[in-house]
Amino acid sequence: MSDQALLVVGLGNPGPKYAANRHNVGFMIADLLADRLGGTFGLHKRARAQVCEARLGIGGPRLVLVKPLTFMNLSGQSVAPLAQFYKIEPEQVVVAHDELDLPFGTLRLKQNGGEGGHNGLRSLSKSLNTKEYVRLRFGIGRPSGRQDAADYVLRDFSSAERKEVPVLLELAADAVEAVAKEGLASAQNRIHAQPT
Numbered sequence: 001m002s003d004q005a006l007l008v009v010g011l012g013n014p015g016p017k018y019a020a021n022r023h024n025v026g027f028m029i030a031d032l033l034a035d036r037l038g039g040t041f042g043l044h045k046r047a048r049a050q051v052c053e054a055r056l057g058i059g060g061p062r063l064v065l066v067k068p069l070t071f072m073n074l075s076g077q078s079v080a081p082l083a084q085f086y087k088i089e090p091e092q093v094v095v096a097h098d099e100l101d102l103p104f105g106t107l108r109l110k111q112n113g114g115e116g117g118h119n120g121l122r123s124l125s126k127s128l129n130t131k132e133y134v135r136l137r138f139g140i141g142r143p144s145g146r147q148d149a150a151d152y153v154l155r156d157f158s159s160a161e162r163k164e165v166p167v168l169l170e171l172a173a174d175a176v177e178a179v180a181k182e183g184l185a186s187a188q189n190r191i192h193a194q195p196t
Contacts, residue, residue, distance in 0.1 A: 002017075004061070004092065005026070005053075005061075005062040005063065005064050005086055005088055005092070006061060006062070006063050006064070006088075006092050006093075006094060006176075006179070006180045007064050007066060007082060007083055007086060007092060007093045007094070007180065008030065008033065008064065008065050008066065008080060008094045008176055009026070009030075009066045009067075009068070009075070009079050009093060009094070009095045009096065009124070010025075010026035010027045010028070010029050010030030010031075010065070010066065010073055010096045011023075011026035011027070011068070011069050011072060011096065011097040011098075011120040011121075011193070012025070012027030012067065012068075012072065013024050013071050013072050014030075014069045014071070014194055017046055018154070020082070020095045020156040020157070021096050021153065021154050021155060021156060022098050022140045022152070022153050022155060022156070023072060023153040023154055023159060024082045024098075024153075025070075025096070025098045025138045025140070025169070025172075026067075026095070026096040026097045026098070026138075027067050028119075028169055029096040029136070029138070029169055029172045029173055029176065030066070030096065030167075031065050031067075032051075032066045032169050032170070032173045033054075033065055033172065033173050033177075034054065034065055034174060035062065037052075037054035037056065037063065038050040038054065039053065039054035039065065040052060041065070041067065042125050042135035043069075044082065044161060046081060047066075047068075047078045047079075047080050047081045047082045047085070048068065048069045048070050048077070049066050049067060049070075049078040049079075049082060050062075050066070050067040050069060051064060051065065051066055051067075052064075052065040053065075053081065054181055056177060056181060060180075061180040061181060062084070063176075064086055064088070066078065066079065066082055069116055072119055072120040072122055072123075073119040073120065073121045074123055075120045075124055076123035076124040076126055076127025076128065077123070077126070077127060079093070079124055079127060079128065079182045080127035080128055083128065086148070087150075088129045090128050090132045090133045091111070091132055091133070091134070091141060092108070092131045093128070093133040094133070094134045094135075094136060094176055094179055095120075095121065095124060095133055095134065095135050095136065096136040096138065096172060096176065097118060097120055097121065097135065097136070097137065097138065098118075098138055098140045099116070099118075099137035099138060099139050099140060100116070100117075100118075100142050100149055100152075100153070101116055101139075101142075101143070102137055102138075102139025102141070103139050103141050104139055104140055104141040104161060104164075105137060105139060105164060105168055106139035106156045107136070107137065107139065107168070107172055107175060107191055108136075108137040108139070108191070109134065109137075109179065109184060109187055109190075109192070110134070110135055110137065110186045110191065111132065111133070111135070111184060111193055112131050112132050112133075113131060113135070114131075115131075115148070117149075119125055120161060121135070134179060134184060136172060136175055136179075138156070138168070138172055139148060140153070151186060171191070173186055174191075175190075178190055178191065
């Protein structure tokens with residue numbers, strides 16, 4: 001089991017302009033995991049992605065952390081070649097992403113399902129030719145009033161939200177580690193029991 005890698009994909013857009021956007025929580029989670037595990041990201045030119053390989057403790061599960069550099073709508077073009085390169089099945093792919101359909105601060109783990117209008121997930125499903133990957137959904141809520149959802153996700157968190165984001169990112173990183181160590185069902189029980 002410890003030799004079976006987990007491909008952990010943080011969805012986002014590359015570049016400082018997007019770094020603190022709601023749409024980039026996947027990148028934030030991947031960065032936090034790399035920090036926790038003492039790993040660093042390096043460029044995988046062929047896959048057009050930043051990649052960091054690390055283990056969860058001595059002899060623990062292997063994590064391959066990925067930040068696609070293709071921009072959100074083409075994320076699958078980075079992930080599919082990496083899954084093939086590392087011989088990782090779709091069920092061993094965990095995708096961390098922002099979720100409009102969950103209230104801000106809510107974290108949910110699930111396998112399979114629709115993309116809910118999320119272009120990054122749509123690209124992944126198409127490139128992997130399946131929806132059987134695991135999703136770590138980070139609730140960002142929907143915009144109030146008439147603000148367009150596409151504009152909303154490309155904005156930074158509000159000042160009130162920013163106070164909570166660091167703790168939420170830690171919980172999200174905990175969720176990924178739980179999936180790697182305990183499996184999805186156990187991780188779901190643990191994460192979904194968290195107060196929101």
